[in-house]
Amino acid sequence: METCEDNKGMNEPLLNTPSKLQGGLRTLPFILANEGFERAAFYGLEPNMIVYLMGNYGLEMATGSNILFLWAAATNFTPILGAFLADSYVGRFPMIAFGSIFSLLGTMLLWSTTMIPGATPYKFESVANTNPSPTPFQLILLFSSFGLMSIGTGGIRSSTLAFGADQIARNGVDENAKPNCVGLLESFFNWYYFSVSISVLFGLTCVVYIQDHAGWQAGFGVPTLLMLLSVVSFFLASSFYVKVKPPKASLLTGFAQVIVASWRNRHYEFPSELNVDKVYHVVKGSTLEFPSEKLRSLNKACIVMDPRQDLTPDEMVVDPWRLCTIDQVEDFKSIINLIPLWSTGIMMGVHANTTSFRVLQAFSMDRHILTPTFEIPPGSFGTFGLITLMFWLILYERVIIPMASKVMGKPVRLHVMTRMGIGLLLSFACLLVSGIVESIRRDMATKGEILEDKTSSTVPMSALWLVPQVCLFCLAEAFSAIAQIELFYSEFPKSMSSIASNLQGLGMGIASLFASLIITVVDCVTKKFGKESWVSSDINKGHYDYYYWILAGLSLLNYIYFLFCSKAYEQGKRDLQDTKGISDA
Incomplete structure (x- = not known):
């Protein structure tokens, strides 16, 4: 059973206290360059990939399209998984670093298929009427490159925006710290999209042009070079980044506890008078003394029925799956309230x-x-x-x-x-x-x-x-x-x-x-x-x-x-x- 110590991480500082040399606007160009080079590499590879699969692997249009569809699906899914891991366990800096290296390895592996003899069944100049099928080794090499790039994309794209915003919020030292200038945050998001647009434009024009006119070796070599620049640009400023620690207990676990606790306590009666010292569980240092009335049924998750059974002598929760804090309940409500707007x-x-x-x-x-x-x-x-x-x-x-x-x-x-x-x-x-x-x-x-x-x-x-x-x-x-x-x-x-x-x-x-x-x-x-x-x-x-x-x-x-x-x-x-x-x- 989880102890009360497990929930302490929910309330501990998520940012190391930054020095004056850490974070700030000067770190943002390195972060934006990291994803910008990755986007240029990815969107430079994507348009002509069906031509490469048909010409160098002898695949039918339908087969090649299905392979690329699965690659695209994996690339869209991995950022969600990466975001969960970054927020709950790994942290954003390690996640981007991990993703950058994997993307580089993936592009290098794909590039190698244009140079290693026997890596593909045949080239465009092969004798007509010969249609060799790719061997298992050749397909494993190809799929491994796609897989590495998808994993890398999930690591980079999942955390770049949040990691950049952490640098803007370098003076915040508690888990609810937000950038102290809303306009600065908006500007960062705007410039993020601007840099991504330039990168996509470069990939769709220049990289594709090189593939069409200089061949696959040069055409796949350029994305590899771009990914190398992505890795280098990110690590150049590693000593200047503010690095967020993931909480000791996953916030998603905390939300699950709210749902379970409110269900287990569904038979509790709401108090007729608010006596916050005895009725609701307030975490030390919280600005909330009782929950809001919206989604009122969730408030039962933080009702203290018997302090002797629910709390330890130092007022820590005995069973976090039966009793939650007001802050946990209100955080969960805020996310539920956002779902309609998201939709x-x-x-x-x-x-x-x-x-x-x-x-x-x-x-x-x-x-x-x-x-x-x-x-x-x-x-x-x-x-x-x-x-x-x-x-x-x-x-x-x-x-x-x-x-x-x-x-x-x-x-x-x-x-x-x-x-x-x-x-x-x-x-x-x-x-x-x-x-x-x-x-x-x-x-x-x-x-x-x-x-x-x-x-x-x-x-x-x-x-x-x-x-x-x-x-x-x-x-x-x-x-x-x-x-x-x-x-x-x-x-x-x-x-x-x-x-x-x-x-x-x-x-x-x-x-x-x-x-x-x-x-x-x-x-x-x-x-x-x-x-x-x-x-x-x-x-x-x-x-x-x-x-x-x-x-x-x-x-x-x-x-x-x-x-x-x-x-x-x-x-x-x-x-x-x-x-x-x-x-x-």
């Missing part, structure tokens, strides 16, 4: 899954720009959005906020709820624009300009009409995604910062499943009775504009849902502040 971001993830539709649209449109000989690749229209995102972040940080602060005569920042709401509205507007553009494109394709069944023909409509929707979506991400991460980090208990900064990724994973469900339902319903599906493989016969408008309707409903959630959350925060005010009085 409002799932619709943004569903919207993000329409990228493949834009590629289909771009294929059927005029992609020439500047000269008759240059065409924008269909998959490259996302670069317009990345450039818009970077431009907006610079404009917001360096022009809009300073000017607004100067006019108001005090520091001005857009409230996190305001930014989330703006992001959701921009997402709704983007879907409306997408539907209108697709409706125009389809009308031009079906009114004689393109003959039936010639889906490869080009509609006399510039593909640049796709740019506004790409830019609107990236602006929506800039507002909503960054605001969500800032909210989670600020409101979650300090010892769950890594998990907080990865919750949006979890939402994206759920959004992918939800998007799959929506498109399956639309496909099944609209192709009944022999009709053409709205999401037909022939984009000119389908009705992708209707699909966009369905998503727009869901997005509008999601915004209304967000308004209710934000109002309820703000009311809950006010109730908690009132409780603290009464306790202080």
